[in-house]
Amino acid sequence: MKANNKSARPSQRVPERGRAASAKGSTPSYSALAPRRIAEILKRLDQLYPGVTCALTHSSAWELLVATILSAQSTDVNVNRVTPELFRKYPTVEAFAALTPEQLQPDVRSTGFFRNKSKSVVGAAKKIVAEFGGQVPDDMEELLTLPGVARKTANVVLGTWFKKAEGVVVDTHVHRISRRLELTTQDDPQKIEQDLMKIIPREKWILFSHQIIWHGRKLCISRKPKCVDCPLENLCHAADKTWSTVELHKNAKA
Ligand code: SF4
Numbered sequence: 001m002k003a004n005n006k007s008a009r010p011s012q013r014v015p016e017r018g019r020a021a022s023a024k025g026s027t028p029s030y031s032a033l034a035p036r037r038i039a040e041i042l043k044r045l046d047q048l049y050p051g052v053t054c055a056l057t058h059s060s061a062w063e064l065l066v067a068t069i070l071s072a073q074s075t076d077v078n079v080n081r082v083t084p085e086l087f088r089k090y091p092t093v094e095a096f097a098a099l100t101p102e103q104l105q106p107d108v109r110s111t112g113f114f115r116n117k118s119k120s121v122v123g124a125a126k127k128i129v130a131e132f133g134g135q136v137p138d139d140m141e142e143l144l145t146l147p148g149v150a151r152k153t154a155n156v157v158l159g160t161w162f163k164k165a166e167g168v169v170v171d172t173h174v175h176r177i178s179r180r181l182e183l184t185t186q187d188d189p190q191k192i193e194q195d196l197m198k199i200i201p202r203e204k205w206i207l208f209s210h211q212i213i214w215h216g217r218k219l220c221i222s223r224k225p226k227c228v229d230c231p232l233e234n235l236c237h238a239a240d241k242t243w244s245t246v247e248l249h250k251n252a253k254a
Contacts, residue, residue: 032182032252037235038199041181044231045211052210054160057083061136061161062093062128068156069120069148074111082111093134096125120148138162151190159206168196169209173216176254180220180238185251222254 031037055076058064063083070079086107090096096104101118108114108121124146128136136157137143143154152171158164168174170189174196178184184195200208219226227233227243237249 032237033199038183041183041232041235042200042204042208044235045208045215048231049211049214052207052214054156054210055213056080056156058161059087061138061157062125063087064161065124065136065146065149065153065157066096066121068153069124070108070111070117072117073113079111082108093125093128093136096122097129099125117148123147124149136161138164140166151193155193155209159209163206165202165205168193168200168205169213170196171209171213172222173213173220174209176222177212177216177220179254180225180240180252181232181236182249182252 054064056064056067056071057080058067066086067079067083070082089107090099099122101115101122104118104122105114108117111117127146128134132142138158140151140154140158143149143157144151151167152169155167155169158166159169170178170193175189175192178192178196179187183199184192186192186195196208197205215232216222219230224242225238225240227236227241230236233241233243234245236244237246237252239248239250239253241248
């Protein structure tokens with residue numbers, strides 16, 4: 001079966017209906033960023049993932065910050081295996097601030113990149129205690145001064161804990177799916193975020209990120225996305241689709 005042939009080009013993987021659509025050429029009026037298309041994508045995401053939120057287990061802004069730092073290059077499931085014991089052992093930001101990175105390393109080792117992550121978590125704790133009275137700041141500029149915190153982590157904490165829409169979380173799922181859906185042509189997370197902030201209504205920024213992250217876990221996975229089961233399928237022209245009823249666009253890919 002061609003879908004299993006790794007050397008097959010995307011256009012060879014699509015079924016008869018997809019190839020027929022490709023042969024007709026581009027629809028002249030197609031615009032990836034047309035407000036109606038964006039609204040339809042958002043509507044379908046709402047139907048598919050109503051009320052979803054962050055999958056990282058946490059009970060405070062500090063715990064969410066730590067979990068988000070630990071989630072880099074790891075999975076939420078993996079992080080959730082580590083954090084309950086971690087927060088039992090070190091229940092406050094002050095307890096983390098009293099550690100050296102080396103002391104924390106064994107506790108976070110299984111999340112990968114544990115030396116850098118330990119340095120970031122302990123560094124962030126020390127700064128929060130020394131400069132922010134032990135409270136995680138609810139301000140983008142201040143969050144970005146913490147070691148190991150870039151916009152993605154800051155947006156997770158601001159959106160999920162403080163309910164402040166300051167930006168759009170661009171993690172690996174949002175990066176991949178935004179490109180597949182032609183919501184951006186950029187590759188740099190900050191530029192992707194800027195593109196998304198222009199086309200997604202601000203009141204949707206927080207939910208949109210969560211929905212796309214869930215979509216990336218459930219259906220629009222990195223390799224062999226489950227397009228045949230995807231409710232966005234006829235709006236999606238991704239070149240790396242595994243099944244299609246619409247033409248494919250060669251630049252629309254992860
Ligand atoms: S159709 Fe396929 S590539 Fe497009 S969003 Fe759905 S799962 Fe992802």
